Structure formats: structure tokens, C-alpha cells
Amino acid sequence: MGEISYLLFQAVLAASCMALVFYGIFFVKQKEKIRTVARLVLLTAGVLQTLYILLRYLQSGYTPITSQHETIVFFAWSVTWAYLSFRWRYTVKNFGTFISLLVFILLLIAAVASHAINPLPPALQSWWLPVHAGIAVISYGFLALAFCGGIMYLLQEHELKSKRFGYFFTRLPSLESLDQLNSHCLATGFVFLTLGIITGSIWARQAWGTYWHWDPKETWSLITWFLYAAQIHQRFSAGWRGKRAAIMAIIGFASVLFTLWGVTYLLGGIHSYAQ
Amino acid sequence: MPSDMILLLGVNHKTTPLAVREQLALGNGYEQPLHALRGIDGCKECYLLSTCNRVEILVVAQEGAQVETHIAKLLFGDSVAPAQHQDYLYIYRNHEAVHHLFMVSTSLDSMIVGEAQILGQLKEAYRHAAELKCTGPVLNKLLHKSFSVAKRVRSETLIGASAVSISYAAVELAKKIFGNLRDKNVLLVGAGEMAELAAEHLVGQGVRKVVVANRTLSRAMDLAKRFNGTAVSLDELFSQLEQADIVISSTGAPNIILHKQDVKPIMRARRNEPIFFIDIAVPRDLDPELNDLDNVYLYDIDDLHNVVEINKSERDKEAIKALRIVDEEALKFQSWLDNLSVVPTITALRKKADDICHIELERTLCRLQLSPDEQKAIEKMALAISSRLLHDPVAFLKNDSCKEQHDVKTEMIRAAFGLVDKN
Structure with missing residues (x-):
């Protein structure tokens, strides 16, 4: 099964790479036909990712979301499917190019990380594992969309403000659609993030006895949560939108990445399983 | 000449x-x-x-x-x-x-x-x-x-x-800012022709409402009627800015009518909803520094040039x-x-011939007792002789074969026929 799993991961990597290539060509040429192909390839990559995660589940006997490799693959999976579910409702011009780039970078990191299947530590042997970790990483998927939208917003805003129209001007969508994307993705991502923290807290009560005990990972999750909460609050109360919202989405995502990796490698703590 | x-x-x-x-x-x-x-x-x-x-x-x-x-x-x-x-x-x-x-x-x-x-x-x-x-x-x-x-x-x-006109360029920019223009409001400040044209394009994109603000209300009302919009006086400008999404300014005012510090509180009232200013007036109506404000986009006529540059190659x-x-x-x-340069010479030549004909005809006809028909025949003959005589010199002047020598030719003819130089 290890052989199949290895081959399947290579297929995932190849499909994601192809999706990036096709979206890249579409970005340059802006031909409808290429976009259709790119979408199909990304969908295929998404399906392959799902299959890989299922296979890994069968292989190890638990939800594959504990090691670094597994977490990142799951992260890439949630970004891909968050995008595919999102674009089912809205079309944002050339968003796919940015998303497929992010997915490919994540999968490259996953390819470098150790593929080894470790025995599950006793603390994680619970049905809370898929619920808590799954929800948390799905929230990261939506927050990643907001991050990409934020970068696109800043690029487009720069073109419009500087009045020198470069390569991106015609290729990027309107500011309003990017701002809307930011708002929708943050709302969805924030709900999942909140659920992730609540389920984590309940699980902590069961596993460690207290709901909250200021472990670095918990602290940083809370910081991230406050960053997003403040932004959403400001959007509704003071009308923070546009550039400010885009910058906040980028800062928030940086905090997400730090919570995911920075805490594990720099701060440690009892929550750092994925080494 | x-x-x-x-x-x-x-x-x-x-x-x-x-x-x-x-x-x-x-x-x-x-x-x-x-x-x-x-x-x-x-x-x-x-x-x-x-x-x-x-x-x-x-x-x-x-x-x-x-x-x-x-x-x-x-x-x-x-x-x-x-x-x-x-x-x-x-x-x-x-x-x-x-x-x-x-x-x-x-x-x-x-x-x-x-x-x-x-x-x-x-x-x-x-x-x-x-x-x-x-x-x-x-x-x-x-x-x-x-x-x-x-x-x-x-x-x-x-x-x-x-062809893309300035107004078309403005519409393209508006689309990059707002995406869909269907639920957007347009405010025309000043009722110049350019503004009218730009508004026409925007209405073609299906904007929701057009408001015209003008110093003279009657002109504003005329223009507003064309777009099924409303007319307001220029004093209401600030309150109107709170609702407008696209502002096209084209007043004949000699000075800037909207400053950065005027717009700042308006943005707060708008809850930072983006606003797109198009300044097509010369001299400028809008403070160039408006563009520094977040969610405010200001384009003047020179800026619009750049937008058009995009599809220039086509x-x-x-x-x-x-x-x-x-x-x-x-x-x-x-x-x-x-x-x-030849034409006046020819005209002068013909005039001289005509004058001579008429003088000589008058002299001759008053001595002879002729019937009107006979008089006419003689007149005709005299004119025919003069015009046939002139035919060759005129053709010589008009001849295109030696264009560079027009000056020489006209001088020659003028001298030969004794035409007085008017210059």
C-alpha cells in the first residue's frame, strides 16, 4: 500500500503542477478554452488529493492530519476545495491562477517533509482529532483564499492609484469583486476558526483536564482569532474595506501560518505534535 | 498670393x-x-x-x-x-x-x-x-x-x-473599480458636453441613477431629464457626494471646487464605499491630492490617456x-x-478682356442702328473672340507639367498683358 500511496502523491503533485501551468498560460493568454482545461485539471487534482487522504487513512488507521506532511496535504486539500466550492457560486477573474500557485507551493513543502507514518500518540486517539483538526485546517483553507484575494486587491489597487497600467491591470478583477471575496471568505473562514477553537477547547477539557491552559498554540490561535474578529467587526461598524481589509487579510494569514508552523518549531508546547 | x-x-x-x-x-x-x-x-x-x-x-x-x-x-x-x-x-x-x-x-x-x-x-x-x-x-x-x-x-x-472616447475609457476604469455598474449612482457636476457624453456611456452600462448638479438649475434640469435623473444645485454637492459612486466633474470654475479635506469626512459618512472621480474640466475642478485618500480614485483628462493606451496596438x-x-x-x-496663385492671374486676364470688349461694344453699338437681335449677335461675337484668344494663355497657366515654374509663368503673362499687380 505504501507503494500506491507514494505513486498517488506523485500524481497529486503532477496534477497540481499541471493546474498551475494551465492557469499560468490562461493568465498570459486569457483564452477561455485554456481556462476550461485548467479548471478540469484543478478539479482532478482536488479529487486526487481526496483519494490520497483516504488512502492514507486506510494505511494508518487514523485521520491523516498529525504529521507535518499530512497536515500540509490536508491544508492544500482544503484550499483547493474551498476554492472549488467558492467558484461554484462566484467567478473572480484569474483567481484560480493565484490559488493553484498556493496549492502547488504547499504540496511542494509536503513533498519535502517526511512521508513516514508514525504511530498515533495516545493523547490524539480520539474522534475529536478529525473534528477539531479538520475544522481548523478547513478554516485555514478559506482564510488562504482571503489572503490571495488580499494580494490581488493590493496589486490592482496599486495599478489604479498609480495610473500606470502594467501587466496586471487587464488581468485582475475589479476591486469590488475582490473586496467581496475578502468579506465572504473571511466570514466563512472565521466561523470555522471559531468552531475549531471551541472543539479544541472541549477536547482539551477531556484530554488535559482544563478548557484552556495558555499553551503557545492556543495563545496564537486566539491572537489569530482576535485579528480576524477585529477586522470583521470593523468592516461592519466602521466600514473597513478595500485596501485596509486586504492588508488585514494578509496579516491574519501570516498569523495563521505562524500558528501552524512557527509555534511548532519556535515555541514548542504540548500541542506540538506535527514534527 | x-x-x-x-x-x-x-x-x-x-x-x-x-x-x-x-x-x-x-x-x-x-x-x-x-x-x-x-x-x-x-x-x-x-x-x-x-x-x-x-x-x-x-x-x-x-x-x-x-x-x-x-x-x-x-x-x-x-x-x-x-x-x-x-x-x-x-x-x-x-x-x-x-x-x-x-x-x-x-x-x-x-x-x-x-x-x-x-x-x-x-x-x-x-x-x-x-x-x-x-x-x-x-x-x-x-x-x-x-x-x-x-x-x-x-x-x-x-x-x-x-474608437474609444474619453468617456469610454472612464467606463472601463469604473468597471475595474466597481465591477458591475448596475447599482451605482452617477453624479454630474457641471453640465458640459463632455460630461453629457460620459454620462451617456454610463447609462448605457445600466447605472441606477443620474444626478446633475449645476450652477444654473435650469440647465441641470434639462440634462437630468435626458437621463431620467434628478437635478440639484451646486450647493448640495457635499450631501450628494455621500450617495454618488461615480462623479464626473466638468464645471467651468476657475478654481478647485473640491479639496482633500472636504472629501475626508464624506468618506467617513460613506463608510469608505469606494468613489470614482473623473475630472474632465480644464482648469481642473478637483484637488489632485484626492487620489491619496483610501478608496478614492481620481482621474483627470491626462490620466485617462493612459487607460486608452492599453488597446492602442489594435x-x-x-x-x-x-x-x-x-x-x-x-x-x-x-x-x-x-x-x-494662377487663379487670380486668370481672373485678371479675363476681366481685362471683358472690360475691353464692353468698352469697344458700347462705342460701336451706339453709332450703329441695329435691332436688339443683331446687337446681341455682335456682343456674342466679341466675347467669343476674346475668350478664344485667351484660351491658349489660360491653358498655358493651368498646365501642370511644369509646376515649379508657376511663379515664372504668372509673371510672364502678367507682364505680357500688362496686368497690374495687386500685391
């Missing part, structure tokens, strides 16, 4: 920044400037075109006269030092002037190649000049020709079809075709102009 030349002086959006163009003395109205131009020594015919992108003066002047410096002084007034005139001013003479005029009328020289507004502006300018009797035989012919060249270019090339092919037509027509006009 040979000692006259066609002279074209001007400034446009390419040579002169908006800030300088706003200061031009000849930038306002037609009547006064035309009177001033006509008063210049050595200026026989004159015409002035003043649009928000260019001010151009076309004159027929006596060679050797200091017309150029006089016009430059008149054009710039006191705003620019004489030493700097050359930095901004372009001067074309004779064939070049004709060519440039055709470039302008066909909109090949426009900020937005292929736009149709310029022809209307040219006709309007010509109407003013003609009413004040500033134009003469040369400019009348030249300007009419420039109109027909513009029409020819429009019908023979696709330049107009792919139009270049058609522009080459149009340029060929302009070259062709300019050459044709040149040959008409060359012939023109």
Missing part, C-alpha cells in the same frame, strides 16, 4: 502639461481671441480651435511679417515667459500645417485616436471664425476640406468603430490606413494651393 503662407501654431496634451494649458490666455471663448488675432499685422485670415486638449491657431499670413511671435505672445499671455514658448509650442508651415490640421480633424492627433468629438468641435470653431468673417478663400477651402477628409477616414477605415493598423488618406489629401490640397 505666392508671398502668403499658411501657419499653424498650437499647444496640445502631448506638448504641454494641463497646468500650463489651464493658464492660456486664448483658452476661453472665441470672439475676443479672434478679434485679437485679426488685429495682428500681416494676418490675412485666421481661425482658432480651443478644446480641452488643445488650442490651435491657423492663419494665412504675409511672409516676412512677425506673425509667429505676435501669436505666441497672444496665446500664452503673461503666464509663460517668452523664452519658454518654444518648449510648449509647435509651429507648422504650409504643407505641414495642412497635414497637421487633417491629423486633428481625423482625430489621429487626438488623445483618443478615432474619437468623433473633435470634428464637431472643429466645425463649431469654424462657425465662430466664419461668423466674424475671419476666414477667407484659403481657410474656407482648407477647413471644409478637413471636414471631408475626416468623413473619408471615418468611412474608409475602422478607426471610428474601435487600432494602430487602422491608424496607418488613415494616415495614408491624410497624406494623400494633404498633397491634393497642396496642389490646389499651388494653382491658387
